[in-house]
Amino acid sequence: MATNLLLSIAWTHVSTRVRQTLVGMFGVAMGVGFTIMMAGLMQGSQIDFLRQLVDTMPHVTVDDERRSVPVQPADQEYAAVAMSNVANVNRRPGIRYPDTVMASLRSWLPGDVAPSVKTTAIVDHGGGKVGVTLTGIDPRLEVRVSKLATQMIEGQLTDLSKAANGIIIGQALAEKLALKNGNTVLLGGGEGTQISATVVGIFRSGLKRVDEGQIYSLIGLAQTLMGQNGIINQLRIRLSDPLVAQKVATQVEAQTGYKSVSWQEANSDLLSTFATRDLIVLTVMGAMLLTSSFATYNIISTITHEKRHDIAIMKSLGMREYSVRRIFIIESMMMGSVGILFGWALGYLLCYAWSQITIFNPLTGATVPLQIYYSPMHYIASGAISILCCAVAAFFPARKATRVHPVEIIRGAS
Amino acid sequence: MTEVALQTVGLVRRVQGVISHTLVDGIDLSVAKGEFLAITGPSGSGKSSLLYLLGLLDAPTEGEVIICGQATSKLSEIERADVRLTKCGFVFQFHFLLPEFTALENVLLPMRAAGLMSAKDMHERAMALLTSLGLGEQAAKRPNQLSGGQRQRVALARALANRPEIIVADEPTGNLDTASTEQVFGILRDIADNGQTVVVVTHDAALAARADRRIHIVDGKIHETTFGGHAKPEIAAASGAAIASS
Numbered sequence: 001m002a003t004n005l006l007l008s009i010a011w012t013h014v015s016t017r018v019r020q021t022l023v024g025m026f027g028v029a030m031g032v033g034f035t036i037m038m039a040g041l042m043q044g045s046q047i048d049f050l051r052q053l054v055d056t057m058p059h060v061t062v063d064d065e066r067r068s069v070p071v072q073p074a075d076q077e078y079a080a081v082a083m084s085n086v087a088n089v090n091r092r093p094g095i096r097y098p099d100t101v102m103a104s105l106r107s108w109l110p111g112d113v114a115p116s117v118k119t120t121a122i123v124d125h126g127g128g129k130v131g132v133t134l135t136g137i138d139p140r141l142e143v144r145v146s147k148l149a150t151q152m153i154e155g156q157l158t159d160l161s162k163a164a165n166g167i168i169i170g171q172a173l174a175e176k177l178a179l180k181n182g183n184t185v186l187l188g189g190g191e192g193t194q195i196s197a198t199v200v201g202i203f204r205s206g207l208k209r210v211d212e213g214q215i216y217s218l219i220g221l222a223q224t225l226m227g228q229n230g231i232i233n234q235l236r237i238r239l240s241d242p243l244v245a246q247k248v249a250t251q252v253e254a255q256t257g258y259k260s261v262s263w264q265e266a267n268s269d270l271l272s273t274f275a276t277r278d279l280i281v282l283t284v285m286g287a288m289l290l291t292s293s294f295a296t297y298n299i300i301s302t303i304t305h306e307k308r309h310d311i312a313i314m315k316s317l318g319m320r321e322y323s324v325r326r327i328f329i330i331e332s333m334m335m336g337s338v339g340i341l342f343g344w345a346l347g348y349l350l351c352y353a354w355s356q357i358t359i360f361n362p363l364t365g366a367t368v369p370l371q372i373y374y375s376p377m378h379y380i381a382s383g384a385i386s387i388l389c390c391a392v393a394a395f396f397p398a399r400k401a402t403r404v405h406p407v408e409i410i411r412g413a414s
Numbered sequence: 415m416t417e418v419a420l421q422t423v424g425l426v427r428r429v430q431g432v433i434s435h436t437l438v439d440g441i442d443l444s445v446a447k448g449e450f451l452a453i454t455g456p457s458g459s460g461k462s463s464l465l466y467l468l469g470l471l472d473a474p475t476e477g478e479v480i481i482c483g484q485a486t487s488k489l490s491e492i493e494r495a496d497v498r499l500t501k502c503g504f505v506f507q508f509h510f511l512l513p514e515f516t517a518l519e520n521v522l523l524p525m526r527a528a529g530l531m532s533a534k535d536m537h538e539r540a541m542a543l544l545t546s547l548g549l550g551e552q553a554a555k556r557p558n559q560l561s562g563g564q565r566q567r568v569a570l571a572r573a574l575a576n577r578p579e580i581i582v583a584d585e586p587t588g589n590l591d592t593a594s595t596e597q598v599f600g601i602l603r604d605i606a607d608n609g610q611t612v613v614v615v616t617h618d619a620a621l622a623a624r625a626d627r628r629i630h631i632v633d634g635k636i637h638e639t640t641f642g643g644h645a646k647p648e649i650a651a652a653s654g655a656a657i658a659s660s
Contacts, residue, residue, distance in 0.1 A: 004526075005523070005526040005527060005529075008526075009512075012512075012514045012515060013514065016514045309508075309510060310510075310512050310513075312510070313506075313510040313512070314512075314523075314527075315495070316469075316471055316498065316504050317498065317499065317504065317523065317524050317527065317572075318495045318496065318497075318498035318499025318500070318502075318524065318527060318528075319495065319499070319527050320491075320492055320495050321491065321495075323527075405472075406471055407466050407471050407472050410466075410471075410506055410510075410584075411462070
């Protein structure tokens with residue numbers, strides 16, 4: 001059956017039923033528009049959060065640990081003898097030959113690597129004490145593996161070298177302990193070491209737990225606080241593509257033997273929550289599009305009921321049942337297509353309107369504009385799902401109407 | 415020798431329900447090419463049911479309908495639709511024109527559905543049909559802008575669009591005034607005279623008398639067959655011969 005005939009009949013039906021067509025289009029437009037808005041909002045907030053997370057932390061962290069306890073030498077030597085309560089061999093802390101390891105990694109890594117010393121410390125200022133993670137860094141290499149330099153709101157990374165025992169602290173910690181640039185604090189190390197240090201810079205990452213619980217110094221100060229001169233206990237890797245971190249971490253671990261943790265693994269709980277949230281959001285968006293297709297279902301039901309004489313006559317003239325059915329599916333898709341175009345415009349406008357709103361983010365402790373993610377995928381997916389819903393919504397009433405025997409209608413009219 | 419356009423063999427149409435009812439009861443009929451056959455009978459006698467079976471709108475419970483030599487009882491619904499599209503033209507008591515389409519578009523509909531001609535040829539044929547039926551000026555009008563007689567003539571033009579072998583008309587003048595009735599019947603007569611077979615169900619005995627042959631149906635059976643005064647002898651012979659042979 002000529003498709004342009006079916007198109008012509010379908011177009012005549014929708015163009016002569018303006019009110020019904022507009023209602024159907026409005027339903028689709030609302031569904032598509034709000035779906036795009038929701039997708040933009042949800043993915044925008046998620047991506048913004050992940051971006052901050054990824055920017056703040058190294059993409060892969062290599063620690064001086066093994067993923068599992070190594071086999072004890074005694075077990076290796078005396079396999080036939082059962083030995084219990086054998087004391088663990090106390091391996092020397094730190095990564096062995098860090099410069100060699102780094103050079104080897106740099107030969108293939110799609111990014112860069114920098115050494116650091118990670119330890120815990122207590123910052124004591126004016127009677128206030130806060131436990132923090134102290135990371136000893138090399139300012140020249142740090143710029144290659146973190147965005148700390150761009151997160152500085154006071155001072156610079158290189159200021160660490162300009163003052164004796166200089167430290168860089170987060171904005172939240174500074175506010176908590178009423179610290180300012182140039183203030184002196186007492187750093188307490190795990191081995192009972194106490195060192196007087198000077199605040200030479202303040203950073204703001206956007207993540208409150210980092211801004212309050214993380215401080216930086218030169219590698220030497222961290223080693224002194226640990227009581228382990230010359231130690232490097234962490235290598236931090238930054239990749240050109242953060243999404244390959246898991247693969248790289250596996251390769252690094254296989255090469256070095258040290259536990260390598262990607263940012264995805266370090267935040268697996270959070271990512272799992274995101275996955276659940278994504279599923280919920282997809283379900284809600286699907287439900288919205290499905291609900292909007294009910295308007296189409298109702299309209300096609302009404303049209304097929306009103307057009308039962310036309311259906312009968314078209315069938316009696318020799319038009320095949322599925323061709324007649326296609327007319328109503330095409331009508332629905334015509335309404336849907338125009339509705340989708342309006343829905344896209346509505347979705348864009350809603351996203352734009354939301355992006356103008358600023359809200360207080362309890363996670364980052366800052367008032368920021370709502371982050372919207374504009375993606376062509378949102379438009380394509382919402383359009384495709386919506387047109388599919390329209391076709392399905394039209395199929396059932398059209399099938400029911402076209403299954404009626406034309407003689408029943410013709411006799412009824414006589 | 416005159417060809418047989420339409421033939422039925424032991425045609426039965428029964429409807430099942432709480433009480434089973436036989437609408438058409440073993441009709442053997444043969445209609446020659448170019449014959450004008452009128453089917454008459456009281457209400458509920460089964461004449462429309464017979465017409466729907468002849469036009470393949472309905473399927474028989476038993477028996478066979480043979481259209482232009484093609485047995486149809488084993489055809490699928492799609493094949494039956496194709497036969498209706500190319501070999502049968504329908505006219506009903508109500509015009510059943512598509513209300514949103516103009517007279518021209520309604521006439522074009524079967525041709526576009528068949529897709530056997532170019533757009534230009536279809537348009538030319540539709541206009542020629544409308545003009546021949548005195549509707550050339552009304553081609554751009556929609557059904558609600560036409561009189562009852564004009565609508566029925568548009569329906570006739572639509573039925574003729576694909577040059578069908580058989581025109582099947584169910585009370586085509588049932589809703590028309592005397593003048594329009596005369597006009598429509600005259601057109602049907604002309605169609606038959608031009609070689610197409612016309613089968614008409616009518617209550618109007620005077621009109622039926624102008625057909626080549628009239629069959630009177632009672633209780634689903636042919637009660638009486640009458641040949642019209644101006645029936646062509648070869649048609650009468652062919653019909654009679656076909657009946658005799660079946």
